[in-house]
Amino acid sequence: MALLHKAHITPTKLELLAAWLPARPWYAGDGPLTRVAAARFDDPAGEVGVETLLVRAGEGPVLHVPVTYRGAPLDGAEEHLIGVTEHSVLGKRWVYDGTADPVYVSTLVEVIRTAGNEAVEEFEVDGGRVSREVDLKLTGSGAEVAPATEITGHRDGDPTVISTATVTLNVNRVPLIVVDPADKGVLSACWTGQETPAVLVHLR
Template sequence: MALLHRAELRPSKLDLLATWLPGRDWFHGPAGGDVTRVAAYRFDDPAGAVGIETMLVRVGDGPVHQVPLTYRDAPLDGGGDRLIGTTHHSVLGRRWVYDACGDPVYSAALASAVLAGAGQAEEFFEVDGVRERRAPSMGIAITGPAVAAPPAVGALRGVVDADPTVIVTDAVELVVPRRLVASDRPGAATLTGTWDGQPDPLPLAYATLR
């Protein structure tokens, strides 16, 4: 479950991405265009400490890009090169926003989703002590080989920044497409997504045991 707050972020997540995205080799879109949110999905951090959200965004009339993010209340050790920026949350205070592909909490959550069907986190707003469920903006599902229980992914060994981005851990290799198009990786468990305007599932991630 993801407990959300009706809060103000300064700068906003989209403002942070507008600065960060143009510097990525895998980004395709007009320079200086507005970043718009297409859809998003979240995973749970079992420890409840790290926010995990994957945003689908578009700049101008460019393609849809997938940007996994983690939100932390303190800097990630060794994660300086993955820092997208910091923002002030009107309820939670200062938050460090990271490219989640370099965050071990994201790797573990993604592996659980792709290999064991953990699914996306239900989202709730808490208003005057009452929790209100927010309907998801997209659907996710898994296809291909799966395991009975989430694997212990182990340490994060490396990240290949490209499209797709490849995340290597002790036990699992994860592949995260940045631009979402129809494709297939035989033998890999696959996380797919659908959203308004995209009724046909597109791959969001692949996972294979090492």
């Protein structure tokens, strides 16, 4: 379960991404950046926000951008910092490219290997909790691999390749629409206008 806060964020996620994305080698599109869909994963320790964002620049392709939100800088990850934002409830938050954050990677591998899904999202309202409908459905296929705990290599691109001691992950920056239903070791996604599952991540 992901507990969210009704808050003001300055600059916004899209403003941070609009400044960061054009320098990426896999960026495509021309025009204002818009949100397509998003969903969260749970950090078991409850310290790091883990979100999968799908965005589009103008009429360009849908882009897959995993991000993490931290209450303090991540050691050794300066080159993967998207930006710093001010959250009206949580204070200053450091926003990172999730593919270079070990919490995102370990959580992602766990979702894939256990055939998991996106987290349930809830808001606190008048002392109670209210669920929010998620517009991005994420599904792990299941895979017989060990958990991942540490990133040993990272190569940006499409796909972005993440190496760990146990597995290698190919993160498709442009989701792959052609899916083999028998394929194992994948994270697939559906969203409005894309009811056929598209592959966001391959685990090798």
